Amino acid sequence: MSxxxxxxxxxxxxVPLNELVTRFxxxxxxxxxxxTFSGGAHTVVExxxxxxxxxxxxxxxxxxxxxxxxxxxxxxxxxxxxGSLFMHNNxxxxxxxxxxxxxxxxxxxxxxKKHLMIAGGIGITPFMAQIKQLDRAHxxxxxxxxxxxxxxxxxxxxLTSTHPNDVHIYYDDDKNFIDLENLLDGQPxxxxxxxxxxxxxxxxxxGKTAELGWPLESVHYEEFLAPQPGKPFEVKLSISNKTIQVxxxxxxxxxxxxxxxxxxxxxxxxxxxxCETSVIGYDGKFLHMDHWLEDDEKASGTKxxxxxxxxxxxxxxxxx
Amino acid sequence: xxxxxxxxxxxxxPTYGTLEARPGKAxxxxxxxxxxxxxxxxxxxxxxxxxxSHVIYIPKDTGDKFVSQLQDLGINQLYVGPSFEAAQTRLxxxxxxxxxxxxxxxxxxxxxxxxxxxxxxxxxxPHTAIQxxxxxxxxxxxxCVHCKGITEDVMTDPFVCSHCGLNLFVRDHYSRRLxxxxxxxxxxxxxxxxxxxxxxxx
Amino acid sequence: MTIQFKDETFRDDYxxxxxxxxxxxxxFPFHEDSYMYAVNMEQHRGGPDGSVYExxxxxDEHYVSEMRDRAMxxxxxxxxxxxxxxxxxxxxxxxxxxxxSKSEDYPDLFELHRDGDQWHWINKPLGIDDKFTxxxxxxxxxxxxxxxxxxxxxxxxxxxxxxxxxWMDAGIVTTxxxxxxxxxIGMNFFEWHAPVPLAHEKGIFVRxxxxxxxxxxxxxxxxxxxxxxxxxxxxxxxxxxxxxxxxKTSLTPENIGQKQHLxxxxxxxxxxxxxNALVFPIRAYLASFDDLMTVPKWGRRLHRVIRDLPxxxxxxxxxxxxxxxxxxxxxxxxxxxxxxxGIWPNLDTDPPRD
Numbered sequence: 001m002s003x004x005x006x007x008x009x010x011x012x013x014x015v016p017l018n019e020l021v022t023r024f025x026x027x028x029x030x031x032x033x034x035x036t037f038s039g040g041a042h043t044v045v046e047x048x049x050x051x052x053x054x055x056x057x058x059x060x061x062x063x064x065x066x067x068x069x070x071x072x073x074x075x076x077x078x079x080x081x082x083g084s085l086f087m088h089n090n091x092x093x094x095x096x097x098x099x100x101x102x103x104x105x106x107x108x109x110x111x112x113k114k115h116l117m118i119a120g121g122i123g124i125t126p127f128m129a130q131i132k133q134l135d136r137a138h139x140x141x142x143x144x145x146x147x148x149x150x151x152x153x154x155x156x157x158x159l160t161s162t163h164p165n166d167v168h169i170y171y172d173d174d175k176n177f178i179d180l181e182n183l184l185d186g187q188p189x190x191x192x193x194x195x196x197x198x199x200x201x202x203x204x205x206x207g208k209t210a211e212l213g214w215p216l217e218s219v220h221y222e223e224f225l226a227p228q229p230g231k232p233f234e235v236k237l238s239i240s241n242k243t244i245q246v247x248x249x250x251x252x253x254x255x256x257x258x259x260x261x262x263x264x265x266x267x268x269x270x271x272x273x274x275c276e277t278s279v280i281g282y283d284g285k286f287l288h289m290d291h292w293l294e295d296d297e298k299a300s301g302t303k304x305x306x307x308x309x310x311x312x313x314x315x316x317x318x319x320x
Numbered sequence: 321x322x323x324x325x326x327x328x329x330x331x332x333x334p335t336y337g338t339l340e341a342r343p344g345k346a347x348x349x350x351x352x353x354x355x356x357x358x359x360x361x362x363x364x365x366x367x368x369x370x371x372x373s374h375v376i377y378i379p380k381d382t383g384d385k386f387v388s389q390l391q392d393l394g395i396n397q398l399y400v401g402p403s404f405e406a407a408q409t410r411l412x413x414x415x416x417x418x419x420x421x422x423x424x425x426x427x428x429x430x431x432x433x434x435x436x437x438x439x440x441x442x443x444x445x446p447h448t449a450i451q452x453x454x455x456x457x458x459x460x461x462x463x464c465v466h467c468k469g470i471t472e473d474v475m476t477d478p479f480v481c482s483h484c485g486l487n488l489f490v491r492d493h494y495s496r497r498l499x500x501x502x503x504x505x506x507x508x509x510x511x512x513x514x515x516x517x518x519x520x521x522x
Numbered sequence: 523m524t525i526q527f528k529d530e531t532f533r534d535d536y537x538x539x540x541x542x543x544x545x546x547x548x549x550f551p552f553h554e555d556s557y558m559y560a561v562n563m564e565q566h567r568g569g570p571d572g573s574v575y576e577x578x579x580x581x582d583e584h585y586v587s588e589m590r591d592r593a594m595x596x597x598x599x600x601x602x603x604x605x606x607x608x609x610x611x612x613x614x615x616x617x618x619x620x621x622x623s624k625s626e627d628y629p630d631l632f633e634l635h636r637d638g639d640q641w642h643w644i645n646k647p648l649g650i651d652d653k654f655t656x657x658x659x660x661x662x663x664x665x666x667x668x669x670x671x672x673x674x675x676x677x678x679x680x681x682x683x684x685x686x687x688x689w690m691d692a693g694i695v696t697t698x699x700x701x702x703x704x705x706x707i708g709m710n711f712f713e714w715h716a717p718v719p720l721a722h723e724k725g726i727f728v729r730x731x732x733x734x735x736x737x738x739x740x741x742x743x744x745x746x747x748x749x750x751x752x753x754x755x756x757x758x759x760x761x762x763x764x765x766x767x768x769x770k771t772s773l774t775p776e777n778i779g780q781k782q783h784l785x786x787x788x789x790x791x792x793x794x795x796x797x798n799a800l801v802f803p804i805r806a807y808l809a810s811f812d813d814l815m816t817v818p819k820w821g822r823r824l825h826r827v828i829r830d831l832p833x834x835x836x837x838x839x840x841x842x843x844x845x846x847x848x849x850x851x852x853x854x855x856x857x858x859x860x861x862x863x864g865i866w867p868n869l870d871t872d873p874p875r876d
Binding site: 498508509 | 709712714722761767
């Protein structure tokens with residue numbers, strides 16, 4: 001079986017937070033307790049969307065110690081392939097759903113003398129759980145949260161009222177931006193920085209910390225890519241001896257799963273490396289979108305990450 | 321030239337590189353004996369670096385040989401001290417006040433680099449971000465796995481533990497936390513049958 | 523069945539022995555007639571009734587005496603149990619995992635009553651009845667990891683996961699195959715395995731690490747490992763090697779059947795939820811050569827494995843000097859007949875010995 005162990009749940013609350021973001025809360029259908037988790041973990045939510053099974057990862061943002069309820073917050077993406085639209089438009093209180101056990105690819109380094117968190121937009125969600133975890137352990141943390149404006153400032157009120165001294169809010173529309181260079185300068189030795197937000201923000205923080213001599217191990221980031229639509233293509237699978245079609249709005253990984261071919265996964269967003277697949281032969285060009293493979297591996301034409309990457313050309317033969 | 325090519329060894333054994341200037345506002349060097357030469361070489365390669373640097377230097381048996389050369393490098397803050405133990409509180413004080421972005425450079429003997437690295441790690445710098453360059457003696461700092469005592473500057477294998485007196489052979493297995501290699505009893509299965517001591521790497 | 527706990531020793535007069543029940547459930551580690559390193563991981567989701575795989579944390583007839591031996595080792599050398607400061611949360615994770623598992627798997631022996639963070643733990647075999655506050659270190663006599671592992675057979679390594687590696691940042695190690703927690707604590711996966719010959723070159727550790735980093739909550743894994751020990755000595759530590767090493771020279775053709783023990787480690791791996799650490803319990807089982815020879819298949823197979831083992835491995839596992847004597851003994855139990863695949867005794871289906 002691929003992915004983490006599954007849990008059957010019932011939707012217990014659907015709470016619109018603003019124009020774009022809605023919180024979904026789940027209870028276990030069997031009445032048992034959820035496993036606890038560590039701040040930064042995500043769960044993979046299964047959606048039965050008109051014959052298509054979508055599996056989307058969302059950060060758990062409830063209290064990691066709360067075994068009664070799991071909560072995620074989903075930002076509606078009108079341009080994407082429809083996972084977030086499905087959640088917003090179709091999911092109602094009382095619905096039966098399936099989520100995975102928590103998987104953490106963005107965990108706190110508990111050795112840190114200080115945790116410095118940088119959030120952009122919906123990137124706030126993993127920090128909601130991390131802050132609850134750190135509060136319980138009397139951890140030393142500070143959050144810098146940039147969002148478009150007050151109306152779209154998901155959880156801004158909750159954060160600033162509970163932690164007025166540790167939470168710093170920046171609204172783009174007010175031309176109020178994080179002064180990163182100043183923020184980084186003077187942080188005590190042993191500080192770890194965590195960034196979750198758009199790719200530009202992650203690159204900015206990684207670049208600036210490198211420029212200022214921060215060790216790579218002290219810089220943590222989480223960026224799940226959503227699979228992008230693309231031209232349909234055909235794939236031959238050598239182990240399962242099948243030829244399958246990958247549709248415009250599905251990923252190669254989803255096409256494999258649809259055909260009953262088991263491929264391991266954890267993040268489904270080009271980050272964890274689990275679904276790495278060997279290429280046996282090809283005639284065409286790869287559209288590598290992941291940030292798992294090294295550049296030389298991408299250029300070699302011997303590996304592909306089916307969760308986000310695609311192919312254009314005549315033939316592609318995979319070791320699956 | 322004071323550099324020594326260590327033979328390939330097991331994966332817990334530290335390896336050393338050549339110091340290079342890294343970006344950052346503050347730079348801390350800890351060196352002993354011939355380690356001074358690595359600083360001198362680096363200062364030649366990057367003339368601006370020394371003005372942003374704090375150098376803690378323990379000459380050991382090189383005496384005054386490198387001290388005046390170091391004094392001529394324009395080092396912002398230079399300390400020359402008699403032993404690592406004597407310099408350690410100064411090192412720890414510097415680390416306690418330091419900020420993210422501090423670059424740490426260690427050069428000289430394995431024992432010195434290991435102990436300074438331990439303090440830098442305790443202050444929150446990952447060991448992979450700490451630069452090291454071996455110079456000078458290949459003597460090792462050894463922990464007796466039996467009594468836990470540390471014997472400094474071990475030059476022969478086997479050797480006698482300076483605390484409990486057991487005959488120990490010198491392993492390549494190395495602990496960063498202890499800043500020491502492991503010494504294990506060589507004649508446990510045949511007491512008294514101790515091979516003659518040979519100089520390390522001889 | 524109700525377990526009859528034995529009163530026995532793993533040192534000095536070595537009164538340890540296995541019952542017939544313990545021999546039949548011994549985790550014989552060779553699934554074929556030869557041995558080489560392999561990652562050989564499988565899911566840890568139970569196993570045949572009564573086998574050591576059945577429960578998450580196996581309890582057997584040696585439990586009470588093994589825990590007494592552990593307490594003696596710790597009294598002599600407290601450095602056998604250490605936890606770096608950032609590992610306390612993982613220690614609570616481990617305490618919770620073991621208490622929940624044992625109270626569910628052995629309700630007649632262990633009870634856990636929880637009311638919020640007020641916990642009540644009853645360990646009947648060891649006569650322990652403690653109330654404490656979960657996540658409050660001041661409410662237990664030891665740190666959480668030490669508290670629960672003084673009541674659980676096997677060594678425990680608690681591994682922090684960061685920077686795509688596993689770090690041995692906490693553990694209790696009193697029944698080890700000649701490695702020192704005090705020395706290895708703080709090392710990463712490749713460093714603490716550095717002294718193991720051949721396996722690095724075969725890429726074993728790279729593959730094993732990749733597997734372990736991806737172990738998920740709710741999906742534990744297991745494997746077997748093995749070595750040889752003269753006398754049923756649990757504490758074969760490097761710390762005390764200068765005291766026990768000499769025992770290796772005490773083997774004779776007359777006593778080898780009783781004195782020489784195959785030592786098998788059941789290694790399991792669980793993701794710890796609150797800390798995202800990984801716990802690596804290493805449970806040691808001992809069986810004398812005489813015990814093992816009561817199973818014809820194991821007699822044949824053990825002879826073939828030991829005979830054909832590469833010299834580096836026999837040296838690393840510490841029995842190269844004794845191998846000729848072991849083979850003299852074992853060859854008498856190998857009649858050349860075939861053996862069935864797998865580790866189980868198959869007393870009814872494998873041929874009886876000539």
